[in-house]
Amino acid sequence: MAVGRLIGIGVGPGDPELLTLKALRLLRAAPVVAYYAGPKKRGNAFTTVQDYLREEQILLPLIYPVTGRIPAPPFDYEGVMSRFYDASAERIAAHLAAGRDVVTLCEGDPFFYGSFMYLHDRLSGRFRADVVPGVCSVVASAAALGVPLVYRDQSMLVLAGTLPEDELARRLADVDAAAIMKLGSNFAKVRRVLSQLGLDTRALYVERATMTDERIRPLADVDPATVPYFAMVLLPGARWQGA
Numbered sequence: 365m366a367v368g369r370l371i372g373i374g375v376g377p378g379d380p381e382l383l384t385l386k387a388l389r390l391l392r393a394a395p396v397v398a399y400y401a402g403p404k405k406r407g408n409a410f411t412t413v414q415d416y417l418r419e420e421q422i423l424l425p426l427i428y429p430v431t432g433r434i435p436a437p438p439f440d441y442e443g444v445m446s447r448f449y450d451a452s453a454e455r456i457a458a459h460l461a462a463g464r465d466v467v468t469l470c471e472g473d474p475f476f477y478g479s480f481m482y483l484h485d486r487l488s489g490r491f492r493a494d495v496v497p498g499v500c501s502v503v504a505s506a507a508a509l510g511v512p513l514v515y516r517d518q519s520m521l522v523l524a525g526t527l528p529e530d531e532l533a534r535r536l537a538d539v540d541a542a543a544i545m546k547l548g549s550n551f552a553k554v555r556r557v558l559s560q561l562g563l564d565t566r567a568l569y570v571e572r573a574t575m576t577d578e579r580i581r582p583l584a585d586v587d588p589a590t591v592p593y594f595a596m597v598l599l600p601g602a603r604w605q606g607a
């Protein structure tokens with residue numbers, strides 16, 4: 365019996381119309397659809413594609429054991445997550461071994477900070493694994509904000525807001541352009557660094573780019589207590605004057 369293949373599809377930043385034609389075709393054809401979810405929520409990747417699913421498809425929710433704030437040590441966060449990804453990979457492997465293709469949904473692009481990567485790491489040596497790239501939240505945020513990101517020979521840095529304050533400052537000190545992701549509870553620290561470097565007036569903030577509840581606010585007006593998981597700060601490159 366032929367084994368199935370694992371297909372990670374990028375579902376884009378939230379607008380269901382931002383799926384690629386290839387992602388949509390493979391999603392609709394797959395007998396099994398796996399997706400990450402919280403204990404009470406189906407997750408954004410699932411809600412993005414739910415109108416495209418067929419009734420006969422087997423749904424395979426992979427429920428995160430930890431959501432929100434990570435408990436302090438001695439809680440073994442890395443160990444808990446590693447065992448969760450092991451178990452999730454084995455649940456998918458059972459379908460693949462039985463000959464069923466498994467599409468796994470991923471917000472944005474699967475290979476850009478995507479949890480799909482942990483499944484790919486575990487399964488790609490055992491089964492055929494394909495990836496369909498998706499519209500990444502960085503470019504979706506630029507489109508939502510209406511700002512070109514980089515011109516000509518400018519370079520762009522992508523930063524995780526989870527980095528320590530001094531590390532963020534060191535890396536941002538000399539950038540042409542940057543995207544700062546993973547804000548949430550890191551927002552106040554990120555804004556402080558931008559302000560110390562005099563970059564706060566150039567920085568743009570967007571929440572839930574391309575989703576129905578997308579929100580754009582001046583950086584200075586953002587209440588750190590309200591910053592959601594899907595939020596980003598962009599520092600666009602200086603406008604090119606030559607062309």
Ligand SMILES: C[S@@+](CC[C@H](N)C(=O)[O-])C[C@H]1O[C@@H](n2cnc3c(N)ncnc32)[C@H](O)[C@@H]1O
Pocket residue numbers: 377378470471472473474476477478479499500501502504505544545546547570571572573574575593594595596
């Ligand atoms: C784990 S990363 C996933 C990135 C995703 N794989 C991609 O390609 O865009 C999650 C971070 O992406 C950013 N993000 C994802 N979707 C977003 C959206 N629609 N609007 C703004 N930021 C978003 C946020 O910074 C969030 O903390």
